[in-house]
Amino acid sequence: MQDRNGPESATRPGDSPAPAVQPPKAAERGMSSAQPAIELKGISKAFGPVQANKDISISVAPGTIHGIIGENGAGKSTLMSILYGFYRADRGEIFINGQKADITDSQAAIAAGIGMVFQHFKLVENFTVLENVILGAEDGRLLRPSLAKARRELKALASEYGLDVDPDAVIHDIGVGFQQRVEILKALYRQADILILDEPTGVLTPAEADQLFRILHRLKDEGKTIILITHKLREIMEATDTVSVMRRGEMVATRKTSDTGPEELAELMVGRKVLLRVDKTPAKPGADVLQIEDLKVTDESGVLRLKGIDLTLKAGEILGLAGVAGNGQSELLEVLGGMLPAVGTVTGRVRMKGEVLPLSGAAGDGKARRAAHIGHVPEDRQRAGLVMDFFAWENIAFGYHADAGYQRSGLFMDNQGLRREAADKMDRYDVRPPDPWLKAKSFSGGNQQKIVLAREIERKPSLLLVGQPTRGVDIGAIEFIHREIVALRDAGAAILLVSVELDEILSLSDRIAVMFDGKIMGERLPGETDEKELGLLMAGMNNAASGEAA
Amino acid sequence: MEKMPAWADVVLIPLISLILAAAISALVILFIGESPAEALNLMVTGALGSTYGWGYTLYYATNFIFTGLAVTVAFHARLFNIGGEGQAMIGGLGVAVACLYVPWPHWSLALVAACISGAVFGAAWAAIPAWLQAKRGSHIVITTIMFNFIAAAVLNYLLVNVMRPTGSMDPATERFAETIHLPTLHELLAPFSIAFSKAPPANVSFLVAILACVAVWALIWRTRLGYEIRAFGHTETGAVYAGISPVKIIVVTMLISGGLAGLMGINNVMGEAERLVLNATEGAGFIGIAVALMGRGHPAGVFLSAILFGFLYQGGAELALWTSIPRELIVVIQALVILFTGALDNMVRMPLQQVFAALRRKEST
Known part of the structure; x- marks a missing residue:
């Protein structure tokens, strides 16, 4: 318009x-x-x-x-x-x-x-x-x-x-x-x-x-x-x-x-009965997987996007990051996932199972992060998570395409193998239609997301970064996606969930951190808080007793 | 958006665009008092009616295949390399260097060396704009077009001051050795007792061009590098997500693109002139953009549209020879083809989409 x-x-x-x-x-x-x-x-x-x-x-x-x-x-x-x-x-x-x-x-x-x-x-x-x-x-x-x-x-x-x-x-x-x-x-x-x-x-x-x-x-x-x-x-x-x-x-x-x-x-x-609540058992948190200390990110125009983040994430738990879009959640996910800003600086200390994750250069790119067993379901699946003009089978290896298993000989990729793998994963993740020869853009949002999840979850990552997992996704698929995320948690992975849907944060997380203006405003347990309190924190009001948000 | 069948996209749209361009050309020809039918007849018989005509058509087409592939490869990374002209010039220099300064015992060895040298020179010429784009964000369209002028100036200087044989008045290098003369189509086809005209310059480079088409196809759709190039071209954010370095892709893609443009030298420098002359590329680098646009990103399309433009070049030359249609008008006709097939693509596409949508609606009722 x-x-x-x-x-x-x-x-x-x-x-x-x-x-x-x-x-x-x-x-x-x-x-x-x-x-x-x-x-x-x-x-x-x-x-x-x-x-x-x-x-x-x-x-x-x-x-x-x-x-x-x-x-x-x-x-x-x-x-x-x-x-x-x-x-x-x-x-x-x-x-x-x-x-x-x-x-x-x-x-x-x-x-x-x-x-x-x-x-x-x-x-x-x-x-x-x-x-x-x-x-x-x-x-x-x-x-x-x-x-x-x-x-x-x-x-x-x-x-x-x-x-x-x-x-x-x-x-x-x-x-x-x-x-x-x-x-x-x-x-x-x-x-x-x-x-x-x-x-x-x-x-x-x-x-x-x-x-x-x-x-x-x-x-x-x-x-x-x-x-x-x-x-x-x-x-x-x-x-x-x-x-x-x-x-x-x-x-x-x-x-x-x-x-x-x-x-x-x-x-x-x-068209069928739907479970609106996420069915999950209490988390059994294990050892620390991810430790973030004083993480700061400055963007290309010199604006401080992350103003010193401290977070710890344990194996077998889902940490939900609540916040209005644009308060630094995206930057946090991107830095952890290896999408470092081309211009700008990242400082601080991030450790994955004790190993320091580099925050600059090729050692901190997406490939390196995947090698460190970090899976990433990006917030913007249409621009980052998938290549919309690629066939489903081409997308099934996106990010992992340089793995030895996907190469046939020398320079060439094992396209047949990719197609087989895509058909198999699409079947197991109930992607509809299960046709590897369809372009990513021909699938509905939910089915696109299932392709991304199939790719990332099947790698059995120790840490899964999930951004807006159900944005633009239909209810039937939401149920499925939530189940898969919980299943990965139960298998012992640490999960960092970013979502602007408070319902989703509340029902899926084992622990909730609220971000506002590049900072963590506070942490809450889902059973001990409600939308109102989180909403106030999201608006930058630390004192939850201070009444109406205006 | 409502979709059309694939064949309409690949065949029908270029065809209609061509017919439109031809129709307007016909009007122009009519306007200057010549018969369009006669002109068309002349062009077709002149370019395709004899092995003589085909020889020239294929010679031009060979140039266009190389430059068209160069633009195509860059397109896949969403880079608009309009520096094919300069890269082909410098590639020609590389070919000349390989041919002049090494006493090759046989043309085949010389051809391999010339291919490598031409590609390396062309790639090197593309490397600077590529680096500027990747590291400094200088727009590749601006830098590559500026590098066309620099290439012309460099060549001018070298031919006048460095490479011109002493005593010659002509700003050109000396002739390459007779031993490295590339076989023409006439010579290649003679053993199979196929008669092909002796005169035209089409030569073994045409086969190299076909090989290059196959190689580019394999690169784009079969290799990891091609995968990364296409991914980057579709979404830079996605490339970063997948750990693909934008800097690497921009530089490598432009090197390949420049190398392909540089390869053109084996046809026009080594195959035809057999020496390096001023302005040897004759605008083939720019035609390559049109060829790539019409070829729709696929080497097979590049091949076909290169043949079409070869036909226009050769047919146009015939027109200028036999009618009062001035040479400039040929350029007008070529420009119309470029305009309709490249720039005005949507003008044909939109109505056609509506036609197909209407047809489908009719079918469903």
């Missing part, structure tokens, strides 16, 4: 596409208050042989929060993309406030009163809030009148919905929670009556998420209709009035939220 808006507004600044007030719509709204705000009838969409949406019909009442939940690849995003004009449905009709709408592109969607807040924000980082709000919705060649108008409207919106943001703040200076508000303001400025939010809490702290939900309720009270796409059952239960469940391209059920519960929803999503 950012790309789309930029050039468009640059080439034809004269016409103001979206936000011009549409009198007929207001009239419609008045007449058809009993009509559903959105009604989809028989929407189907296929991508090649894949039927992403099969004959989907839903109806969303105005002034409600409607959740759409489903596993990855269930077709939620496709459906919303059709509603927002990114794709055209092969079949089916869309009605907005009872009127048949022909949504050919996102401009048409905006004109129909639909606003979308994407999971990854579409903001220009070095623009102010005000500039971002008018981007693509300028009223003329000169910016001043538009800016002045936007300033007035923003003020009105702020008081109406409690969406306070400093209009002159530059985007990269404000937190993600505020950035998200700017996205919401952008939609409201464009007269959106229907707001679609795609996985909105992925980047937020629990406190920020609570604030978001308060805002959504306020918007609802003012008559807006909200569609919330999420994979988190808890958010559905907390925030929505009705919920629709999607599975494999079909809408399998719509429930009133008050009439259902997480167990039923999970079962509907997956």
